[in-house]
Amino acid sequence: MNEALQDYVAEISLREPDLLQELRSKTSELPLALMQISPEQGQFISLLVKAIGARRALEVGVFTGYSLLSTALALPEGGSVVALDISEEWSAMARDFAERAGGGGGGGRPPAPARPRPPPPRARGGGGAAGSVRDF
Numbered sequence: 426m427n428e429a430l431q432d433y434v435a436e437i438s439l440r441e442p443d444l445l446q447e448l449r450s451k452t453s454e455l456p457l458a459l460m461q462i463s464p465e466q467g468q469f470i471s472l473l474v475k476a477i478g479a480r481r482a483l484e485v486g487v488f489t490g491y492s493l494l495s496t497a498l499a500l501p502e503g504g505s506v507v508a509l510d511i512s513e514e515w516s517a518m519a520r521d522f523a524e525r526a527g528g529g530g531g532g533g534r535p536p537a538p539a540r541p542r543p544p545p546p547r548a549r550g551g552g553g554a555a556g557s558v559r560d561f
């Protein structure tokens with residue numbers, strides 16, 4: 426997709442929640458910001474989650490959490506996401522935003538705390554981090 430087409434798609438269809446905008450902006454300051462998915466991809470993930478009626482999701486490779494939040498915010502009430510990443514630094518940022526989303530950013534759903542938990546031993550890979558984001 427060239428830049429003109431991308432601008433057009435964003436202008437006519439992108440509806441990015443404030444929290445995702447904030448996360449994207451904060452991530453853009455990182456040297457590896459290009460790892461983050463585009464807002465259009467995030468919106469497409471959200472569409473897919475809703476279209477298939479997903480209630481549970483597994484995210485492998487979280488970075489700062491854009492696709493994680495795109496998924497989590499699209500889940501129905503009581504849905505859950507388990508997220509894994511080998512980087513504690515990036516996971517910490519993702520966890521912070523996930524907690525904020527789980528604490529009341531879920532599109533008008535009742536506030537509920539996120540409950541991070543350690544990864545299962547086989548998912549650790551010699552370091553890393555994981556979180557469970559529930560009650561979206």
Ligand SMILES: C[S@@+](CC[C@H](N)C(=O)[O-])C[C@H]1O[C@@H](n2cnc3c(N)ncnc32)[C@H](O)[C@@H]1O
Pocket residue numbers: 460461462485486487488489490491492493509510511512515550
């Ligand atoms: C391209 S980024 C993911 C982008 C992210 N989904 C987003 O929406 O911004 C890839 C991520 O995979 C993680 N990663 C690489 N190898 C991994 C592994 N073996 N297990 C879990 N995460 C891994 C990296 O630390 C990095 O955060």
